[in-house]
Amino acid sequence: MKENALEVYRCPITGERLHLDAAEKHGDEVVRGVLLARDQRYVVEGDMPVFLRTEQLTGTAHFARNYYASIAETYDDYVHVTFDLYNESEREVRLGLIELLNLNRRSKVLEISAGTGKDSELILDNLDADGELWLLDLSSDMLAHAKEKIARYPARTEAAVGDACHLPYADNYFDALYCFAGIGHFTDQRMALKEMARVVHPGGKVVFAEKNVPPWLRDTEYGKILINNNPMFADENPLALLPVEARNAGIRWILGNVHYVVDYTVGEGEPTGNFDLVLPGHRGGSFNTRYFGKLEGVSAEAKALYEKAARKREMSLYQWLDSTVREKALKDLSED
Ligand SMILES: C[S@@+](CC[C@H](N)C(=O)[O-])C[C@H]1O[C@@H](n2cnc3c(N)ncnc32)[C@H](O)[C@@H]1O
Incomplete structure (x- = not known):
């Protein structure tokens, strides 16, 4: 972690600025230390801030952290299966999602549930030295692999361990936010979606995707086989949980027709309308x-x-x- 990352990192619980204490540095990289807000304390370990407290690691989050820690080493060897199952190209599917972010060379991007960084590299291909990619994941073991992949790119990169439901970033900092195959694990999806809109400035883009058998395929043999293999395929899609800031929101199903993609542009608060417009006709009024x-x-x-x-x-x-x-x-x- 670079010390100037503290201009962007915030306490995920209170939103306060953080102060670095007991720092051990290698050059401008903080490899160890403590981040302090008024009543909160987070450690920096293996040059990554850890914005997690044990009470956050309950239920699904606890399971996800342990599960991904156990498969971090082999994740990259097997993830292609997710795409092979539907005879689709992993690279093409990932590039298609990243295209929805409307990036330019200087974009500031947040990737949530970045895992081992398979999309991080493709995002970084779009950025030059003025661009930024910030990674967040619950699992430091997964992120360790991502950090190896992203080291060779010119853009600024930062990685942190944390929970998508409590993002450790300042309001309105990012131009774009990306999350592939993470949402299904979040303990409070509504809160995570609200947090995404908070950290992206108005006009910025949010793109997220997750496995999901759509309603019209639930009763097909195809849908039943997938749900039998992984019950997460039967989870509801999150349209009802989108925040009021979502503008021009779209959803479609890709990757075997069993993964939804939601993308939207962030707006300010609720949309407004010209609701004083005098209406013609017998009923009248506005x-x-x-x-x-x-x-x-x-x-x-x-x-x-x-x-x-x-x-x-x-x-x-x-x-x-x-x-x-x-x-x-x-x-x-x-x-x-
Ligand atoms: C299926 S992997 C996807 C990784 C990567 N996006 C990819 O496409 O290969 C899911 C990732 O979500 C992370 N994750 C699960 N719950 C999370 C949470 N609450 N907050 C942040 N990351 C989470 C896991 O640690 C894991 O790395």
């Missing part, structure tokens, strides 16, 4: 008057009468009702 101007219900007889009266006066329902209520209310108020 989306805002219809939403914010709801009155207590009236009797069916009163409703039929006001509809008749509005028609007679050639007013929209909104115009008649708004002017009549306003007139009567102002009159009653002036009599007080």
Whole structure:
């Protein structure tokens, strides 16, 4: 870890800036030390900050960390099977996903669940010395392999151990975020998706993909065989969990038609609309008057009468009702 990475790293629990203590350095590389926020403490080990605390490592996260630690050594020898199963090229599939990031040579990219860095290399092919790639993974054993792969590239690289549900980065820092085959392991996918939108600035891109048999293939033999082999194929896709900042969001299924890809552009807060636009037609008013101007219900007889009266006066329902209520209310108020 470079010391100036502290301009970007934040306490994943409180969002506070971190201070380096007891640092052992090799050149400008911090190989050992302690990162401190007010009430939190994280170690730097093997030149990587470890933003994990034991209480975070429950359930799925605990399993994932141990599982990937046990297969880190052989992961690269076997990952091709995931692509061979569907007669697809690993390189082509990965490149197709990375293309969705809309990178330029100076992009600042965060890769979550980077594993042994198979996509990291392909992302780095797009960046020059002004570009940045930051890696995060729950498993330091997986990341150790990624670090070997990324060392030869000119772009700035940083790797950290941490949990996707509590990202250790400042708000709005990244231009693009990428996560392939990690989400299925996250303990709180909604929180992780919210965190992704937090660390990418408005206008930046988020791309993530995971195994998933889509609804129309659930009852096929093809779908059943996959779900039988790995129940994660039956997990729901995460569309309902996307954050409100997601704009132009798209989902499609690739890689044997059993891996979803979601990509979207980050926006600011909720989208806005021109909801004061006066609507033509009998009902009239605007989306805002219809939403914010709801009155207590009236009797069916009163409703039929006001509809008749509005028609007679050639007013929209909104115009008649708004002017009549306003007139009567102002009159009653002036009599007080
Ligand atoms: C199937 S591997 C994918 C690795 C890599 N993206 C690739 O395509 O080869 C899943 C990775 O997700 C990581 N992971 C699992 N849960 C995580 C979490 N909560 N936060 C960050 N990484 C996680 C694992 O340690 C593992 O390296």
